[in-house]
Amino acid sequence: MHPASLTVQRVREGLAARRFSAVELAAEALRFAEAENPKTNAYLHFCPERALEAARQVDQRLARGEDPGALGGVPFALKDVILTKGVRTTAGSRLLAHFIPPYDATAVTLLEQAGAVILGKTNCDEFAMGSSNENSAFGPVRNPVALDRVAGGSSGGSAAAVAQGTAVAALGTDTGGSVRQPASFCGVVGVTPTYGRASRYGLIAFASSLDHVGLLARNVKDAAVTLQVLAGRDEMDSTTAFAPVPDYAGRLDGDVRGVRVGLPKEYFSGLPGETGDLMQRGIRALGRLGCQVSEISLPVTDYAVACYYIICTAEASSNLARYDGVHYTTRSKDPENLIDLYRSTRGEGFGAECKRRIMLGTYVLSAGYYDAYYLKAQKVRALIARDISRAFEEVDVIIAPVSPFPAFRLGEKIDDPLEMYLSDIYTITASLAGIPCMSVPCGRTPAGLPVGMQILARHFDEAGMLKLAHAFERAGGADA
Numbered sequence: 001m002h003p004a005s006l007t008v009q010r011v012r013e014g015l016a017a018r019r020f021s022a023v024e025l026a027a028e029a030l031r032f033a034e035a036e037n038p039k040t041n042a043y044l045h046f047c048p049e050r051a052l053e054a055a056r057q058v059d060q061r062l063a064r065g066e067d068p069g070a071l072g073g074v075p076f077a078l079k080d081v082i083l084t085k086g087v088r089t090t091a092g093s094r095l096l097a098h099f100i101p102p103y104d105a106t107a108v109t110l111l112e113q114a115g116a117v118i119l120g121k122t123n124c125d126e127f128a129m130g131s132s133n134e135n136s137a138f139g140p141v142r143n144p145v146a147l148d149r150v151a152g153g154s155s156g157g158s159a160a161a162v163a164q165g166t167a168v169a170a171l172g173t174d175t176g177g178s179v180r181q182p183a184s185f186c187g188v189v190g191v192t193p194t195y196g197r198a199s200r201y202g203l204i205a206f207a208s209s210l211d212h213v214g215l216l217a218r219n220v221k222d223a224a225v226t227l228q229v230l231a232g233r234d235e236m237d238s239t240t241a242f243a244p245v246p247d248y249a250g251r252l253d254g255d256v257r258g259v260r261v262g263l264p265k266e267y268f269s270g271l272p273g274e275t276g277d278l279m280q281r282g283i284r285a286l287g288r289l290g291c292q293v294s295e296i297s298l299p300v301t302d303y304a305v306a307c308y309y310i311i312c313t314a315e316a317s318s319n320l321a322r323y324d325g326v327h328y329t330t331r332s333k334d335p336e337n338l339i340d341l342y343r344s345t346r347g348e349g350f351g352a353e354c355k356r357r358i359m360l361g362t363y364v365l366s367a368g369y370y371d372a373y374y375l376k377a378q379k380v381r382a383l384i385a386r387d388i389s390r391a392f393e394e395v396d397v398i399i400a401p402v403s404p405f406p407a408f409r410l411g412e413k414i415d416d417p418l419e420m421y422l423s424d425i426y427t428i429t430a431s432l433a434g435i436p437c438m439s440v441p442c443g444r445t446p447a448g449l450p451v452g453m454q455i456l457a458r459h460f461d462e463a464g465m466l467k468l469a470h471a472f473e474r475a476g477g478a479d480a
């Protein structure tokens with residue numbers, strides 16, 4: 001058993017056949033992850049006691065002849081914006097460098113009830129703001145496929161851990177692409193469910209109307225099994241839906257002939273070289289699987305980046321107001337008075353990107369500018385949602401690139417925040433509309449860099465989305 005070669009299914013089989021115990025697997029996975037981590041900086045810290053305790057419980061269930069759970073014994077990693085009781089949770093920020101949460105996120109409770117073994121917490125852009133993981137206060141994550149390149153962001157550590165083999169699957173969060181884009185850059189599967197499909201309780205908030213819990217896995221089946229565990233109503237998050245949860249893994253097989261696939265012309269017209277070539281090959285593969293491919297239009301695309309960056313900064317400026325040096329955070333030393341305590345704690349604690357967004361968000365919400373920016377952006381968001389509903393009258397799924405380019409070099413874009421924002425063009429429409437979306441590996445560029453294909457589906461149609469991704473994966477992606 002080598003941790004890097006495991007999938008959820010293989011862990012299940014290995015435990016059932018008594019080839020290894022959950023405790024043996026957890027100990028080996030921890031050893032391997034700790035040894036490999038200096039290469040990528042994917043994990044910020046490990047929680048061996050918690051992992052071994054979870055593994056012991058799985059072994060006890062097995063010894064009693066019980067089902068170990070859908071994720072029994074599976075080594076997991078969690079993005080460090082997801083609260084873990086008693087285990088440090090930093091959100092990639094200096095401000096929370098010593099924060100120990102008093103409770104678990106619902107997603108964490110659900111994973112552990114299903115037998116998952118949480119190895120540790122992964123690196124991310126500070127408060128999940130970024131597209132390259134270079135905004136972490138604890139150093140960037142290097143892409144395991146090409147160590148001089150970024151792993152993507154903001155869930156870069158989770159994607160890198162799964163790609164590197166130091167976790168079988170991982171949780172991330174996706175506000176505007178932070179699960180799909182790093183999944184694409186690292187060559188793994190990344191799934192973001194419908195807004196309301198899975199609980200956000202216990203995620204450190206960035207932009208609450210856009211934040212989703214998402215997951216990263218080595219294949220579509222593992223993603224489906226994990227989503228099954230996370231999906232459903234949670235009393236602690238009033239935005240979760242009562243809609244019944246279908247059997248995702250059970251509905252993966254079967255053919256996808258006749259599925260109507262739409263290609264937004266606004267996305268493909270300017271798509272550069274290597275990514276464009278791979279996408280075209282991927283689309284031909286979908287055609288060979290029997291999908292009916294047609295062009296569609298999402299006319300409001302041009303305004304999506306501006307709309308997203310107004311809404312997300314507005315919400316961030318409000319959500320981040322709580323880090324004041326009194327609650328949660330590291331406190332600035334020797335303040336002169338209360339106002340100085342707030343000011344210097346925030347000044348010393350937040351990194352440049354958070355400060356930029358707090359200022360932008362405060363500006364667009366301020367009297368006199370609210371109507372011109374924030375309110376206008378809300379109207380544009382409604383138009384984007386209308387574009388999407390109209391498209392789904394014609395097609396069953398939408399295929400899109402994830403990013404205009406594959407993983408770029410560390411430092412290449414960090415001095416140009418606007419260029420970094422613009423690179424989110426293909427992911428934020430789904431976020432603003434709240435529909436399920438995912439990245440499935442499409443193929444590799446001649447230099448060997450992974451490129452993902454994005455699948456967008458109707459609200460609550462995760463099953464249809466995963467089924468198409470599964471067929472595409474089995475056919476060999478763009479190389480079919």
Ligand code: GLN
Pocket residue numbers: 128129130131153154173174175176177178179206312424
């Ligand atoms: N790259 C986007 C941003 O910087 C998305 C981040 C996210 O999804 N958390 O806001």
